[in-house]
Structure formats: C-alpha cells, structure tokens
Amino acid sequence: MKKKVISALLCAAMAVSMLAGCGGSKSDSKKADKSATESTKAASDTFTFAIGGDTGNTLNPITADDRWGLMTCHMVYSPAYYIYQDGTMDWILAESMDASEDGKVYTMKLKEGLKWSDGEPLTADDIVFTFNSINDMKQNLYVGGEPIKVEKVDDTTVTFTLAEPSASVVELLSAETFILPKHIFEGKGSFDVNMLEDQVVGSGPYMLEEYKTGEHLKFVKNPNYANGEANIDTIVYRIIENSDTASLALQKQEVDALSVTVDQVDTFEGDDNFTVSKYSEGRVSYLRLNSVAPSMKDKDYREGIFRALNRDEIMTAAFTSEDYYKLGYTFLPYSSSYYTEDGVEKWDQDVDKAKKLTADGAKSLKLCYVEESTEQKNEALTIQAELKAVGIDVELCGVNQAAYMSAAYDLECTDYDMFLGAYVMGIDPDTFAPLFDSTKDNMMNFHNADIDAKFSEAATTLDDSKRKELYSELQVLVSEEALQYPMGTSMKTVVTTARVGGLDDAQFVPIYTFGDVSKLTLK
C-alpha cells in the first residue's frame, strides 16, 4: 500500500515540476520506461474485459441480478455445477447429482478436498447454509409452494428434498446460485459484500484483488479453484460507459474483450487482430408498463399503448438488421423449445385503435431505461416517436444502471410509467417464473393468481407434453395482461483480441460471456 501512495505523490510532483520547467525527474521516467515498453497496451499477463457500467461497491451474491454484478459473482463465486445452453454439465464443486426414483430427493456429491480462497475447507455445511439463506430471503427456489429441504448427510454429501417432483429443479439449483462461505457470512446478518473494505472469500476461478469506483475490478487467480488453477494470472473488468470509447480501446488493444454493438461489428470483421464471436443469449428485450403507476390501471389504455408500437421498427432501431435480432411475441426467447405464438395476443400496430383506446388516459408518460445502453436509447427514442403519433408525450428518463435497477425492481415505485429492459433467464421455462410469479421476485410486477398457479403447476409437472401445454397457456395469459410487450430475441457479439485463446474451451454463455474463465489463455 505504502508504495502506491508514494508513487501517486511522485506523479503530482512530476507534473508540476515539468511545467515549472525544471524537468528534474528524468531518472524516474526512465525507470518507468522499462515497465511500459508497450506503451498503453494491456499488460501481457492481464486479460482486460471492458464492461459498460459500474457494479457499485456493494456486491450481494444472493440478490445480484444485473449483468455487472452477476459477472463479478461469476468470477469470485462458483455454483455447484453449471449447465450450458446445449445441456452439458460443467461439474465445479459437485461431482454428481442423482435423483431418487420418485423424483423427490436429489443427492449432491461434492468433490473431495475443496477449499475456499482463504484456505478454509468447503463442505456440505456451506451448501446447506447457502440454500437455507436463499430460502429465507426469497421464494425463487420454492417448488410447489414449499421450500426445498436441504440436509447434510456427511461432509461431501447433501440431499435436496422436494415436496413434489419437478422437471426444472436441477437447473434451478445451479443457475445464479453461488455457493457462499458459511464461516464468513454466518452471523454477519447481511450478504452485502463491501468490495472496497471486505476481503471477498469465494470459490470461483478468481479472487477480487481491487475494486476502484467507476474504474475497474481487478481479479487474480484463485489457487484453490475446484477445476484447477486458471491459465491467466490477472483479469480486469474495466468500466467504460461510452460504447464508442470502449470500441476504440479494443481497436487499440487497450482491452482484450468487449461485447460490441451492432454498429461497431464491421470495424472488427475480417481483421486478423480480432476474433468476432456471435451467439444468442436468449435475451428478450421488452417494454414493461408499470402496473402500479396510476396511469396504467386501465387495461384498455395499456392495450392502446401497445397498439401504437411497431416491434419491427423498435428492434431495427436498436439492432440494425435481422441478422442481429429475431422478433418475438411472448415472454420466452425465440430459441426456447417451449416458445409458441398460438393464441398469444401480439398487439399488432393499429394507430387508429390506439388513439381511441388511449383517448381518455394519461397524455404524458415517463419512460425509464439504462442510459449507458445505446440499444435502449434507440428503442426509447423510437417508442417516443411512435407514441407521439397517437398523441402521447413520452419523457425519456435515461438513468444509470444502478438507478435503473433500484427503480425497476422496486415494486412500489410509481416514478415511471414504463420501463425498457431485457432479461436472460435459463433454459428451462420455469426459470422465467420469477419474472411474473407474484410469490417470487415478480420483476414484471404481475398480480394474477392464475399465472402464479400455472407456473407452480408447470414446475411440478414432469410429463413434457403436459408442460408444453401449460407453458403455452402461460404465454397466452401473460400476453393478455397487456403489461409486458416482448419485442424479440437479440444476438450478442463479442470481439476478442487475437492473443486471447481458449475461447472454445471456455464457451460463450449468457450473461457472464465466458463460461469457464479459467480455460482462457493469452498468447
């Protein structure tokens, strides 16, 4: 620490002395020269990933639901296992998960000799502690209205007992469920981790070394990682909010990886210095009407709003061409095997009808979106123009990611009438339940007992054709509420510099971008 402070002082002294014209610090700059031969290019043992927003200094591994927070969790914590899009399992802390005959009891076997990053042993106690803590806080892991019972058998064996069998439980127990150290959190009373002050103890491939507000998060590899020490020593998440600046930093190879916007892709395509990877996260963009805002109480009015919109125009504004998006009409991503448009209310554009339906309602609305996102800004401007055509003025409220999260997921917030957003859930349709089920997180702020019951029923139905039927009904029910206007599924394009290897081993995954970060290499 001391060393850093001194050097900061030197910098200031240097800057001043240079101007005063005495230039007496030559020896210092020579020394610095050696370490900075490659000028501003990223250091050779450091992989720098540009992210578009700040995480804030508080990380909560249980409640994190924004991309940057989850990406950070993904580095420092591990789930028991991870399921890739194609269904293959990546065993991390657990080595097996077996179901009983009746499908009500699952037995998880942990690997031998697991350790936390601080050297403490990682045992079944930690698994039990994690799941009990989650169940204390929210009902996302409830099956059939009952919490999953988690019990320790021995140090490496845990059983999960369900009230009813469930088709989605294996995925449910891994998706964004990071195993947390009991010895750190027990008695702490909160799962908020202060990245500025606390030492973060986890079991992920990396450990957080430094967080600098608004600048970067720096991770070093965790020697105790269950799947073996990572290839790259240091990974940095660099916060660059302006997407154009970020793209330029990538071109100058100041950063090694970036999720680029559609407008930026052609700069990198065909350039040998970069690898362009395009994949689908199953990311659904939507417009949500705030069900608790006074302006949105009337369903006819809400329908009027939807009737004024043109999905295609909004998606083109955000993603330029159909190479990068696919229109969608239900809450499921287009790629889901459960996606169906049968009977779904599509709310096709009909300006005359929209005018009629909104005639008696509010004439001025507030639309909240994430300011840093070019895509959402373009969506917002398009929606504004479309609603203007039916005589409704939209005030655009672009706010930063943190402000957006606190407003959008505050179910009593009436500051805004509409929210733009996008979500990436899991493979199984049951992972979408927390969006609409009022007994769970209920991120879309729905209040429909029918929908709650159907989600609950579908989760405990094992027969696939019966499940398909239930989810088909759910897609219809959700669309008919006229609260959420799904616009479609978008592609994600990640550009990495040529020196980054191991992309196939690491695999591209939703949200976190890289599946197993420890497999990445640097040439």
Add this chain to the structure above:
Amino acid sequence: MKKKNRRLENVKYEFKHNKLAIFAAIYLIAIILVSIFVVFSSVDPDALDVAHKLQSPSSAHWFGTDELGRDYFIRVLYGGRVSLVVGVLAMLTSIIIGVTVGMVAGYFGGIVDNILMRIVDVFSSIPWIIMVTVVGLLFKKGLASIIIVIGLFSWMEIARLVRSEVLSAKEREYVQYADFIGIPSGKVIMSHVFPTVFPTIITAATAQIASAIMVESSLSFLGLGVAAPMSSWGSLLQSSQQYLQKAPYMAVLPGILIILTVYSFNKLGDVLRVFVEPRITAGDKDE
C-alpha cells in the same frame, strides 16, 4: 442629441472599418432567419427512418442521417432554433433580474445595497456548472426550466453594471433635484435613471446571449439539457460523440455553428460598446 449622433457615427465607423463586425452581423441575421423559416421546410426533424440510419452525407441528406435515420442537417437547423431561443429568453430573464437588483441596490444604497451586493458576490463566485445543475435538479427537465435556470445564474454581472450606472446617475443634478422636490423614488428611477443605463443593458444583453448559448450547449452535452426528441447544438454534439469514429462529420456542423454564433454575439457586443462608451474608439484612434 448631438452627443447621440456622435455615438451612432462611431458605431457606423466601427462597422465600416471592422470587417469582422460586418461578418458577425450578416451571419447573425442569416442564422436567425434560417431558424425562423426552417419550420417551412418539408423535412420533419423528428421523422424516423430506422432502415436508413447512420448514412453518410448524400444529396438527399446533406449531412447524412443520425442513429435513427433522421436527417441530420435539418436537425442541426432546428437545434439552432432551440439554442437561439434559450439564448434570448435566458438573456431576458437575467436582464430582468439583474436590472431590478442593480437599480434597487444602486438607488437605495446603504444596507439594502450591502445585502444585495453580498448576494451577488455569493452567486457569482460559486461555479456556474455546480449551481446550474443543482438547481436544475429541482426543476422538471425541459426547455422552460433550462431557460429559467440559466437566467437565474447569469444576472450578477448586469446587476453590478446597472448598480454602478445608477450610482453615477444619482450624482447628476437633475436626479438630485427631482429627489429634492419630492418626486417618488420609483418614478425617478424609471423616468431618469433607466434611460441612462439602457445602453449598458443592451451591450450586456448581447454578451449574455452568447454565454447563455454556451452554457446551454455544455449542459446538453453533459446530458442535463433539453429533453429528447428536441435537440440543441449541445445535445447533437453529445450524440455525435458516440459516432466520432464512424461519422466525424456529425461533430463538425454543430460545433462550428456554436463557435460562429457565440463569436458573432460577442463581436456585436464589442461594437455596441463603442456606442455606450464613445471614448473607447476615440482613445483607440489616438494611438
């Protein structure tokens, strides 16, 4: 009367011999006319055409299209409208406040003067960017609040000028006489002092427009200015920053227009100062 003619002649002389002043005047007239008549153009500045977004300049779109396919050139012209409206109205707001405060302080003097001038000190010392944004937070986002906020924080200079003019006018015999024979003070200010400070106000006004345009563009650039889809030169520059690499021409037009406009208003102010303070030119010619 004779004195006034000499003043006018000075201004005429200044215009004749200062090509930059002529340029400024012509430019300002042109940009004001364009801003007024741009509404008759058939192109809608807010019309989306997402299929043709971010196109480079062509005969159909002289300065290309923006991120939503809107014609950039026409948006710049409409942006000028907004910038000029903000400039003029903020100037009026600040003149009204400044003149009132300056007159009251100068005329009544004593403790009133003291208090008012301390307020002026406080207001003029806090950096505008801090003050304007803080107070802006308390208002709803929009054109009207920008005008009010800028006006609220740019009247101090005018108040000082007016106050000192009033102080010196007060010393003149006819004002003292009016006071002596018991004409109400308000009336004296209006009928005698106001005409003497009027030229000062006019000069300050042009400079005020320039600085209001500047402040507005900075605010809009920081994303704290006019609300979309309305655009001003500052907000256009803000969005062009995003495409600086792909479409640098988008940053050119609004930037140059801001410079020319601010420069021209300042130049106009310089010329008008000749009218207010004839000695400036007289002195100039001596050397």
Add this chain to the structure above:
Amino acid sequence: MKYIVKRILQAIPLLLIITFICFMLINLAPYDAIDSITTPDMTKQEIEAKREAYGLNDPVIVQYGRWLGNICRGEFGYSLRSRTSISYDLKSRIPSTIKLVLPSYLTAFLLAIVLGLVAGSHKNQWQDKLIDGICSIGIATPTFWFAMIIMFFFGYKLELFPLMGMHTIGKEDSILDFLQHFIMPYVVLTVGFIPDLTRYVRGSTIGQLKEDYVIVQKSFGASKAEILFRHVSKNVLLPLITKLGMALPMLVTGAVITETIFSWPGIGPYFVSAVQAMDYPIVMSILVLSGTLVILGNLLSDILYCVTDPRIKSMK
C-alpha cells in the same frame, strides 16, 4: 495583520450562510434522507428506528447544526445509490482532479501573462490583433468540442495518446503511462483557461500604459521594453495574484466537462453521474465543498493582495 484577521472574521458568517443555503437546498430536494441509510429489505419499524436514531425527526435547525458538525469532521454522508461513504470517494477523486487542474491552470497562467503583455503593449498592431483574435475564437469555442477534436486527431487518427482514464491498469506506478493519459486533457484544459486570462492581462496592460508614470518614463527617454518589464509588468501582475486565490475552487470543479469527456477519474464524472442519477447527497456535498472553497479563495486572494501590496495596509 489586523486587516487579515478582520477578513478572516468576515468570512465566517459568509461560510455559515453558504452552508445554510446548501442545507436548505438539500431539504428542498425531492428525496428522503433515510434512503441513504436503509437497505431495501428493512422493515418499516427498523426504518423508523433508524430515522429516530439519525435525528431525522428533529427540527431543521438542530439537523443543520449536526450536519455542519459532521461536515467539519469530514463526514459527508453516504451515496443514495451505491451507499459508499462520500468522503471516501472524494478522497480518491479530488487528488486526481488537482493533478489535472493545477498544472493546466499554472501553464495557462504563465502563457497568459506573456501573451497578454505582448498584446497589450502592441495595441492594434498585428501581434495584438492575432492574439486577441485567437482569444475571441477561443472564448467562443466550447471546451467539449475542442476536446472532441483533439481526441479525434490525436487519439483516433494518429493514435498517439490513450483516450481515457488516468492510468493503464496494472501500470499505476508508471509515470510515463500517466503522462500519456495526462497530455490530452491537460492541453484541452490549458487552452480553455488561456483566453480569459490573456484578455485580462491585456486589458490591464493597456490600462497601465495610459497611466501618468508611463508618460513620465517615456519623456525621460526610457525604452519601451524597459517600461514594459520594469514598471508595467509589476503593476499588472499584482492584481493577477489575486486571481490565483480566486481560482482555488477550480481545483475541485475546474474540469468537470474535460474530465467527463476523457473519463478522468476526478470530481467531474463523479458529479455528473450523481446529477444524472439524482444522487442528492453527493451533489450537495460537492456544492458545499465548492461554496466553501469559493469563500476561502476570496479570503486567500485578499490576503495575498494585502501581503503583496503595502498600500492596502495603510488604507484600511
């Protein structure tokens, strides 16, 4: 000495007034102070208890007193959004801003003195026309536009300098790396400061050249350069020193726009994003800070003036 003490005593009530205004603005702002203390999963009773514990139910004047006390101890409260301690953030950000503003302002100051003296002493000649013309254009040029132009040519086209930040991560100790990041915002800021200062110097040079003593010197046959550097410059520089004092608040707020464009991790981006997110505690802390610095700056400039100009002492 007596004058300095008097000025310091005068500054105190002004400080109180300015902080009181700031405090009232905080109370006017449409947010509940309790939000920066509580977390979303607290119950209503817990929140009420916190409210009581933090004294948010007390009369305004009591709250003001406590708030002032906290500020004096350097406690600015917590951010609404990230719940970080504001003093912690300020402590890391103010030095960054100073590193950028101080060199820029000093450079601009020195250059402006030279340019101003040259222009003022060659009034209406080509040197003056050139310098004054450039200054007029400089004043009319928005800083952010100039920054964009510099960024485009030197960052994008020539790729000479990195576009953002203060350091390459992992090279926080490299001075060369710092200078590479430093140079573009430094140039932009310096160029931004120059026109006003130059005009000021030019104006007072012209004023001084009209003074009687210059005419007297001229009639004694002193050369132009001699008059300029011996006598005029001294009288021009004295009032300039007071400008230095008044520039004190700039150390915090002097580069808001430039810092934002170049993502310099100083007060600028911190302030702008707080304004956008309506993070009132941060915004108000910076307001208080800059208000205080303004008054201290004025005080400092008075004292400087008094120290450098002996006439003031006898006058007051």
